[in-house]
Amino acid sequence: MAILALEDLRVEYRTARGTSAAVDGVTLEVREGEVLGLVGESGCGKTTLGRAIIRVLPRNARIAGGRIVFDGVDLAALPEAEMNRYRWRSIAMVPQAAMDSLDPVYRLGDQFNEVLMVTGALSRTDARRRSLDLCDLVGLDRRRLGSYPHELSGGMKQRAAIALALALRPRLLLADEPVTALDVVVQHRILKRLRALAAELSLSVILVTHDISVVAQTCDRMAVMYAGKIAEAGPTPDVFARPRHPYTMGLENSFPNLLRPQETLIPIEGVPPDLLHPPPGCRFAPRCPFAIDRCLGESPALRELEPGRWAACHRAEEAGALRIQSQEAERWRVPVP
Ligand SMILES: Nc1ncnc2c1ncn2[C@@H]1O[C@H](COP(=O)(O)OP(=O)(O)OP(=O)(O)O)[C@@H](O)[C@H]1O
Ligand code: SF4
Ligand SMILES: [Mg+2]
Structure with missing residues (x-):
């Protein structure tokens, strides 16, 4: 269908x-x-x-x-x-050059929280749990939630951008x-x-x-x-x-x-x-x-x-x-x- x-x-x-x-x-x-x-x-x-x-x-x-x-x-x-x-x-989008679109001044976890709590209206605890699930889903090391975008490789940034897009299912x-x-x-x-x-x-x-x-x-x-x-x-x-x-x-x-x-x-x-x-x-x-x-x-x-x-x-x-x-x-x- x-x-x-x-x-x-x-x-x-x-x-x-x-x-x-x-x-x-x-x-x-x-x-x-x-x-x-x-x-x-x-x-x-x-x-x-x-x-x-x-x-x-x-x-x-x-x-x-x-x-x-x-x-x-x-x-x-x-x-x-x-x-x-x-x-x-x-409908979510991973924009062209997505890995450069991650905000350089925020840790990855904060960027996930922004989408999950502000757009998705999740509580902080649920947002944290969902962020960890999203890392697993795209094959990104959970510890990377504490990293800034410049600390990630291109592949990690791209995975993060895909995870962000999938945040609200x-x-x-x-x-x-x-x-x-x-x-x-x-x-x-x-x-x-x-x-x-x-x-x-x-x-x-x-x-x-x-x-x-x-x-x-x-x-x-x-x-x-x-x-x-x-x-x-x-x-x-x-x-x-x-x-x-x-x-x-x-x-x-x-x-x-x-x-x-x-x-x-x-x-x-x-x-x-x-x-x-x-x-x-x-x-x-x-x-x-x-x-x-x-x-x-x-x-x-x-x-x-x-x-x-x-x-x-x-x-x-x-x-x-x-x-x-x-x-x-x-x-x-x-x-x-
Ligand atoms: N803001 C804009 N104003 C005017 N023309 C635009 C604008 N953005 C894109 N275009 C034109 O629209 C056409 C399609 O652009 P688009 O970016 O959708 O192509 P694309 O297939 O995604 O290309 P690429 O593979 O380079 O990303 C191009 O001719 C482009 O110059
Ligand atoms: S120009 Fe080529 S692609 Fe276009 S209709 Fe004719 S044969 Fe087909
Ligand atoms: Mg394009």
């Missing part, structure tokens, strides 16, 4: 240069107890999407359309005061690049812990990352985002084995990963479009080796090609043949304007 359903969600930023839609018509589901990976290049709108769900967008941003249905309630339509009831308690956790700044061994341990937590606590997780190999290790399902739109979504093993969208094919070619080992990595040349002036057709067309005339004029709709498998590409039905061609490095040397 879906705990969260995004329906045609649009988020706009107002800037001095004009209005850009950083999230443009996103439709996506998160099921109970699953880890959903949201992957895409820098600037494609992952953080904006996460922050829109919990409605903590910057002041120049607004939800310009669509629905955010959490447990049957459209959060996009809620007054701010009611939205507050959902933050931390039902949310049902949905938005984890924005939770392992990006960590070395691979620590990355692996934290991702394993996150996976285990999802199972133990029936927690749904949206794991935001630009690294498709992180998704391969951790996520039940995945959604690939490009320039504000969902390019492809489905169960992780199937998306890896049978990508339907050329962008996913390109991402797989450009990252080393265990599910699909390959000898040479092939980069996707070019850069994503300026969201203030996106191309009129498919946003990936300027970088896509398989673009045809139709792609230049008509934006491809996100379609369910088979149950649970979504892609937004005019040529999705030819994906089998495109996958073979996508292995040829020279195809990706598209003329980039």
Whole structure:
């Protein structure tokens, strides 16, 4: 069952240069107890999407359309005061660069108490007990509650940030690049812990990352985002084995990963479009080796090609043949304007 359903969600930023839609018509589901990976290049709108769900967008941003249905309630339509009831308690976020967001002047235990006693209304004794449980939950030494953030390693800080987000037992956790700044061994341990937590606590997780190999290790399902739109979504093993969208094919070619080992990595040349002036057709067309005339004029709709498998590409039905061609490095040397 879906705990969260995004329906045609649009988020706009107002800037001095004009209005850009950083999230443009996103439709996506998160099921109970699953880890959903949201992957895409820098600037494609992952953080904006996460922050829109919990409605903590910057002041120049607004939800310009669509629905955010959490447990049957459209959060996009809620007054701010009611939205507050959902933050931390039902939906919590580990923000991007979370380990730098811990307050440097307070010991970890005090920061836990702040959330547990002020937001969660727990007594000091219960907050202390819960803090110890939270340390155990994320695999952080209990003695670290007496430490200041600067006394902790990057991995410990990240665990602390995850523990803080879990403090009030949310049902949905938005984890924005939770392992990006960590070395691979620590990355692996934290991702394993996150996976285990999802199972133990029936927690749904949206794991935001630009690294498709992180998704391969951790996520039940995945959604690939490009320039504000969902390019492809489905169960992780199937998306890896049978990508339907050329962008996913390109991402797989450009990252080393265990599910699909390959000898040479092939980069996707070019850069994503300026969201203030996106191309009129498919946003990936300027970088896509398989673009045809139709792609230049008509934006491809996100379609369910088979149950649970979504892609937004005019040529999705030819994906089998495109996958073979996508292995040829020279195809990706598209003329980039
Ligand atoms: N406050 C803002 N005002 C205007 N534009 C913004 C603002 N924040 C983000 N953007 C733009 O919105 C787009 C999406 O940004 P976002 O941070 O959501 O991307 P991202 O996928 O999380 O990137 P990264 O992988 O680098 O974290 C980018 O083009 C970015 O420049
Ligand atoms: S719609 Fe066309 S340009 Fe876009 S990804 Fe598919 S083939 Fe490439
Ligand atoms: Mg981001």
